[in-house]
Amino acid sequence: MDNELSRRVDALPGLVWTAFPDGRIEFVNRRWCEYTGLSVEEASDDGWQTAFHPDDRAALLETWRVAVASNAPGEAQARMRRVDGVYRWFLCRVNPVTDGAGKVVTWCGINTDIEERKQAEDTARANEQRLQLVVDGFPTQVLIFSPAGEVLHANRCFFDYFGVTLSELKQWQTNGLTHPDDREAVIARFRESMSNGKPYDGESRHRRADGVCRWFRVQGVPLRDKEGRIALWYFLQRDIDDRVQTEAHLGKSAALMAKVEQLSLRGSFSWRPTTGSITWSEQLYRMFGIEPGAQITMDTIAAGVHPDDLHLLHEMIERAQDGKDVEFDHRLLLPNGSVKYVHIQAHATRDVLGQLDYVGAVQDVTERRRSEDALACLRAELIHVCRVNSMGELTASIAHEISQPLTGMTINAGTSLRLLSAEPPKVEGALEAVRRTIRDGRRASEVMKRLRARFNNHAVKTDAVDLSEAAREVTELLRDEIREKRIVLQLKAADDLPPVAGDRVQLQQVVVNLLLNAVQAMNEVDDRPRQMLITIEREDGDCVRLAVTDSGVGFDPQYACRLFDAFYTTTRDGMGIGLSVSRRIIENHGGRLWATPNERFGATFSFVVPSLGDHPANAGPVDRI
Missing domain, CATH: 3.30.450.20 (PAS domain)
Incomplete structure (x- = not known):
């Protein structure tokens, strides 16, 4: 290569080289020599191969052989050793130079440093492989x-x-x-x-x-x-197939539940007292006459409650703050002026964080209340006829003593029929109602036996009676009637009370009479909560005292001495027999029955009877009554 061309080739910004037509290296420029540390003479013929990585030589020589054999351009990538011994990637490209006849007269090649590009490609490839693994x-x-x-x-x-x-x-x-x-x-x-x-x-x-x-x-x-x-x-x-199938199943269940609620006149709800969040079923919206989907708050609920029953709602809310189950009845005053009776039950639960939640149901019992009111009217008429046509104290006593068990039997029988008619039948609840029916029937039978004994001079044996347990059984018997009258009943019994000596059925009949007397006294009360309290505690000496306190109309103290006379009554529906019979029962048990007016509203009727260890009946039977 002449000196002028050599100078021009040396000035090119790359590693430039030329070769003879047969592929032998003819010339390398100065930059090629400076990079590899080889002279032109050392690079001639096959000496240039020492500048390339041993692992890349075979592929590079094969590419060069194919190019020479085909007289076509060629390129290959290979690592070249720098003068300091470091290998870097280069792109080696070569083109033939031909004469007018198309014959190759020389080869011109250039090696370009692509190390950074190769590193970037390797990095991208490695990242892609890592991503693929992930x-x-x-x-x-x-x-x-x-x-x-x-x-x-x-x-x-x-x-x-x-x-x-x-x-x-x-x-x-x-x-x-x-x-x-x-x-x-x-x-x-x-x-x-x-x-x-x-x-x-x-x-x-x-x-x-x-x-x-x-x-x-x-x-x-x-x-x-x-x-x-x-x-x-x-x-x-x-x-998400399992989720979709579950949602479809839940949708069918929700639709079925909505239909069941509609047919059974029941609605369901959930309530979190700490946040005030309330969720209603569609039936509950219909029951309250509220547009479905409207936000429900306690103010919304209170606005639909009958004004005379608001105290019941407030007492329920107060009870719920303690995490207790709630059950109560109240009336709804709908926008059109009509009144509905509803029965509410709610069960307290806690989530994993200990947050208090209530899940409950509301039942429209308006029709049932109307039926029960009709039954109560019939009962009142029957009592009135019995009183008018009574042939003395015996007839009146019988009517009074057995009316409550018979009413309980009627209600429980109706409850059994309703529970067994449900879909599916509520067998356990029906069985419990049947048991209560049997219990009330036995109580009526016992009452008749004792009345017969009373008038036939038969003695009744003395038993050890747990007065607290006996009173609880009576409250269970009268539960429905007390609830229907919107009365809040509490029973407070002292611990470790001794048993009393007497006839369990007769003592329970006294408690029944005192509770019914309190219920009747609150029938006309609409300006204050209807409340009843049963207190059982020790009395001075070895006696036990039971007191029934109500918030009813009370009585005039000047007529206190007549309260226990036969056929004397201060209420429209009373017969005037219950208190007279009750005093005679208590006196024949060695006790005392009396009444006192309360400081503000209502009255308290109390009796005391001797405990078992102090009763003279340990030596024999109780006198007839």
Whole structure:
């Protein structure tokens, strides 16, 4: 190469070299020599090969041989050793120089340093491999699309679950991987996301490897480069078939429950006292005459409660703050002026954080109340007829003593019929009502036996009676009537009370008479809460005292001495027999019965009877009454 051309080649910004037509190296420029540390003479012929990495020489020589043999351009990548011994990647390219006849007269080549590019490619490749490992490790299906919507890759979980190859997956729009009923909507939604670049989110059915179609939630997000252009789309598929089936089942159950609530005139609710959040069923909205979906608060509920029953609601709220189960009755005053009677029961539960929640039911008992009121009217008429046509104290006593057990039997029998008529029948509740019916029948029978004994001079044996337990049984017997009258009843019994000596049925009849007397005294009370308190405690000496306190109309102290006379009554529906009979029973038990007016409202009726150890009946039977 002449000196002028050599100088020009040396000035080129690259490692330039030339070769003879047969491939032997003819010349290397100064930059080539400076980089490799080899002279032109050392690089001549095959000496240049020592400047390349031993692992790359074979491929490089093969590329060079093919180029020379075909008289065509060629290129290859190989590592060249720098003068300091460091290898760097170079792109080696060569082109033939031909004469007018097309014969190769020389070869011109240039080696370009591509080390940074190779490192970047290796780094990108390593990152891609790591990403692929991560994606393959996902326990759910992952799809990767190009910006144009072409499937590029899917993870191992996807291929294993759907049993398809990548080529089959590329035909997902037509090969049945998507359920026929969902395909059109899925494709439209997919194309819309590809077009506007917005994330994809939808639920659709897709065919599993075994041919079963299951519901999936499919979400797709675009991956953008620094300029904001979409580089890839990542789609995630999560199997939600179990959730969809559960929701469908719950939907059917909710619809069935709503129908059952409507037919049974019941509504359900949940309430969290700490936050005040309340959830109602649709039937409950209908029951209260409120537009379905309206926000429910305690003020909303209070606005629908009859003004005379608001105290019952407030007492329920106060009781609920202590985490106790609640059960009470009250009236609703609807916007159209009509009145409904409802029965409410709520059970207290706590979540994992200890937050108090109530789950309960409200039953419309208006029709039942009307039936019971009609029954009460019939009962009142019967009592009136009995009083008018009584032939003395015996007839009146019998009517009074057995009316309550018979009423209890009627109510319990009706309750049994209603529970057994439910769908499905509520057998346990019906059995309990039947047991109460049997109990009331036995009580009526016992009353008749004792009345017969009383008038036939038969003695009654003395028993050890737990007065607290006996009183609780009576409150259970009268529970429905007391609740219907919107009366709040409390029973407070002292601990370790001794048993009393006497006849259990007769003592319970006294408690029945005192409670009914209190109920009748509060019938006309509408300006204050109707409250009744039963107190059982020790009295001075070896006696036990039971007191019934009410918030009724009370009595005039000047007529106190007549309260226990036969046929004397201060109430419209009273017969005037109960207190007279009760005093005689208590006196024959060695005790005393009296009445005192309360300081503000109502009256307190009390009796004391000797405990078992102090009663003279230990030596014999109780006198007849």
